[in-house]
Amino acid sequence: MAFYCHRCGTSLPPSARFCSNCGAVVTAMPSTARPLQRPRVGRKIAGVCIGLSQAYGWDVNLVRVLTVVGTLxxxxxxxxxxxxxxxxxxxEPLETQTAYPPRI
Ligand SMILES: [Zn+2]
Known part of the structure; x- marks a missing residue:
């Protein structure tokens, strides 16, 4: 996944926090980031675990296991x-099902 400085356009590694060319702070969200909402697709119960995992970039299986273990x-x-x-x-609203991730 290509990642560019918003100020000068320099290509940056995904882990960059500052631009190596102009020094601008890089605050772009990961490409997998989605707003915190409960998706309609892929849910097991109410979509809370997959919604949290997609919003924060966590592994959905880890979130589910921690939820079950934490409940017990x-x-x-x-x-x-x-x-x-x-x-x-x-x-998740019906009309944004195909809005994230964007189709390129
Ligand atoms: Zn830059």
Missing amino acids: FSGGLVAVAYLAAWVGIPE
């Missing part, structure tokens, strides 16, 4: 947090 060992606290996220995180 927290006395249900994680389950309550899951339900709160189910209510609080908006569902």
